[in-house]
Amino acid sequence: MPIQNPLVSWGFSGFLFFLVFFCTFPENISTQEVTLDSIQIFTTHDWFSTKPTVYFQCKGENKTVLPDVKKKDVLYGFKGEESWQPLTELKGTKCKRCGFYEEDTIIKSSDVFDEWELCPSDFTAEGKYTHSKEKELNVTLLCHGCSHNTSASNAESGSRKEDESKRIHPVIVVLIVVVVSGVVLVGVLAGYKYWQRKKRQQEQARFLKLFEDGDEIEDELGNTL
Template sequence: MARVRRVLFWLCSILLSFPVLIPAAVVTLDSIEIFTTHEWLLMKPTVYFRCSGENRTVLPDVKEKHVVYTFKGVESWQPLTELPDIKCKRCGFYEKDAISDDTFDEWEFCASDFSMPDGKYTHFKDKELNATFICPECSPHANVTVGTSRSKEDSSGMHWAVIAAIIAVASSVSIAVMVATYKYWQKRKRQHEQARFLKLFEETDDIEDELGIGPLSHVI
């Protein structure tokens, strides 16, 4: 039984080690216009987007101020980031600098910002920039249509995952019980054979004593 408990503990540890998956929605940049640059020597700026804890995404085309740059969402540097359903990210637009990077703006970026039916959200910072993002899965309309089917798929997938986990645990426990039972049976069989062997010697000694041919009779 100790072996069975160890197997159960090992299986539970494996199941608990799997990370919890939080659904996230993809965000792309639709357009951006910068109103200023922070370079002193009239050099072309290097503008990038970054969320806390993530890699920076450089916008290679954004070089001039007061120019509206539009994108298709399929550029090599897209998407910008992914937003979870229940938590915001600290994100911003920055300008690379040799000494210390400059900030156009930095804010709490949330999926709830995309309140328009077209899945767009515009972030404006006075004298700095105006940027529009697209996240169809973030908008409430998308959550009603796409979210329903996604929840059904997730629940179905979770249902089968739970069934598979239960089957795996049950199979492992059954195998462990069978192995333990077989080893116990082997142990009992060896003990029974040893007992029969000892009993056979005892019977032989009794017969020798009755016939007078035991070790004592030879001495006499």
């Protein structure tokens, strides 16, 4: 009975391992674009400039300047197709520290309209999120691919538990694949050794049979003489 080459079996097991590993993670690394739908500022912070420079920025990312926003108490609407869109990207369920700011012409540091933790769960089922701060600004953001959570803290807690289970699940799958691959490899090696032992036994049996046949021929020749 032919024995399967252990290298072929191990290569198949390795392929299965990587296939399962990468297929379990796309949900966690999905990226959603956040665009600005509308904004209205209620004040300006730079006394020496009649036209403020308003921009959006998340921690560790580049600024996104809003070139059209030049006056307070004016509602600006956008299509999401502007050259400076999207504002940022959200990955999975992870939040970002973001905000709207105004550049200062004299002091290097910028003035803050407001900054907060921007999370995928902030958006409604329609992908809309409205954020406001009294006497500062009112903005509406869009993110059609973001997660939606309609409940308050209980739903938030349930979401965190679900995220944890999603992180644990791939680890369990990987461990199972590794264990199965190891068992298959050990089985193949054991079978290969058993086949080698049987082959040696068969060769020894044929060798002994040749000697026995030779002795019988000599006996027959002796009797004939």
